[in-house]
Amino acid sequence: MFTSKEMFTSKDVVTVNHEKLRQLTQRILCELGVPEKDAKTASYVLNESDLRGIDSHGMGRLKAYAKALRLGLINKAAEIKIVTDAGSILLIDGCNSLGIVTTPHIMQMCIDRARKAGVCVIGVVNTNHFGIAGYYPMMAAKQGMLGICFANTLPLAAPFGGKDRLIGSDPIGIAAPAGQYDDFVLDMATSSVAYGKLEIAMRRGDKIPTDWIIGPKGEVTDDPHDFGRGGALRSMAGPKGYGLSVMIEVFSSLLVGAGIGHEVGNAVLDEKRENIGIFMLAIDISKIRPLEDFKAHVDKYYEMVKGSGKAQGVKEIFLPGEIEAKITRQRMEKGIPLNEVVARDVLVVAESVGLCEEGETFEDLLARCGIGV
């Protein structure tokens, strides 16, 4: 989020084949001290985000990870410890590891356990930003399961009726496998709006809808600059979204004993370790009904929604994750466009680890790494 300052309004400067971009990510993470195998795991998480068009959580976030690694706020080794293990419910100590390295392994463990028991819950304490929340339930959906993943985040939103930043943007990821259509994937923050949208409004001098943020005194405001003056994000949907955020924090943080409120740090903002928690759940659909029956039912639901009446001016209704799946197909074919902010940030990180020199372009960087555009 905080690396994406001008991301939403700056122009694309380079388009890179997705696999080449992944290889570059792996290489840079290696140079930052992450073991190669782990850098590879992480590179797939970031690549998936860029493929799906969630540009704030892919290469756009590399700079933040690099800063946290460089400051020693994150353990470079992919260490985790099982704290409690009751078969289908576990507590895992993330050992302050890179979330994008260890969370995929933990989710796979959750899926494997659910294959045996039918359902598995894993709580992770002492961990860090794990990329897009949707990545993990998508792993479950690809393996014929329902998947859920929640995490708490640094406090950016005010409680309903409050004015202090105390509640996270607290993402929810939920996925379900479809048959012939794209898997359903819900991947969203429970705050009203992404910070990047505020940035756009500020740069343009636009007013914003009054349900986006509150001002420093908790007042209603349509001025995006009020966030920087001590305001806070609102939760989505007023008290409903606030209640949902609280419950996400209960499941991801309080259940496992992670940080809450200002106990949650951020490498970019306050140079403190994150101290967040993660909740994940996998459900083996085949223990309830035949997987093919379920998938056929999802397809029928998809067709019901797609075929229903559109509102004035709307050409197509989308199911959760469908737009991202379309973007993925486009970007797999045509490459991933990087805007000037992301490209510059990646070059800065690459330069800091000696992979390129000042004044070089993204193409130069790829060439130096032996990858090519």
Added chain:
Amino acid sequence: MFTSKEMFTSKDVVTVNHEKLRQLTQRILCELGVPEKDAKTASYVLNESDLRGIDSHGMGRLKAYAKALRLGLINKAAEIKIVTDAGSILLIDGCNSLGIVTTPHIMQMCIDRARKAGVCVIGVVNTNHFGIAGYYPMMAAKQGMLGICFANTLPLAAPFGGKDRLIGSDPIGIAAPAGQYDDFVLDMATSSVAYGKLEIAMRRGDKIPTDWIIGPKGEVTDDPHDFGRGGALRSMAGPKGYGLSVMIEVFSSLLVGAGIGHEVGNAVLDEKRENIGIFMLAIDISKIRPLEDFKAHVDKYYEMVKGSGKAQGVKEIFLPGEIEAKITRQRMEKGIPLNEVVARDVLVVAESVGLCEEGETFEDLLARCGIGV
């Protein structure tokens, strides 16, 4: 919902001790053909709703249950069948039973299984309206667990970008046990607004916020009458709430093979059986960390939020379920106020089963049942 037509603007006509009201509910359900033991179970579910101030789902709904029972749309016997049982994940056939009778037993089974395995998921197919979604996770919270309950409902909301009523109001119930404070309870529909609020606006001739409903062509509208003209509710929070509703339907309906869209009936609206599904989850916190540690953490979180800065004009910030817990304490002490619509509806049902006669008051009814005010 459809029994509460004038509920929100009509005055209270009688206040009844909560236990006496529960006994009356039990008696009326018995007279409607529900076995006494089952009528008792159901009476506690409805009573809890009235105690918590959710007047649309307590006695206010008795008329709808009575109609469904009388039309034979619901099986009066509290029959359920276990369809699949993998220990910590089960599919249960609700056998078209009264949801307020069988769901409490199924949730208790979920909690008992979670006590053994640490976690349990139960899907219920072929069932009916079960009262407030919060009732079931509250059962889990009282027993030291995290609880979740989702259900699908008849279609009232349009998909994001659509104009047809296709998506349910799809309630979410989530609860967690606190230590010295009230348990956290989130109990909400994922649609933008309760139908009752539209009713108030219509009666008053008020305009409504444009995020409540869409008009018959899917157009933006501030006229509450547009709902009756073929409009639809919006999901809460635009595409986010729509995505969440879709996922609630995946977990509650598609996972178990229940009805979707217009396959879901309603006794009051179309005299068809409901055919909904339920998803429930119980998590034994003590398998992750000592329950007392968790509760202390919830209390700390509570204090952090309560003690934080208030927005202009706000005296107190509430945690999810806190207002309802306060109302419960008030109503346990002072009785449950019934407004003229609910009181009249209950009298009509009581009269239909011979418990009272035309022209009699609520006090007369209680006296006839040997309960007293």
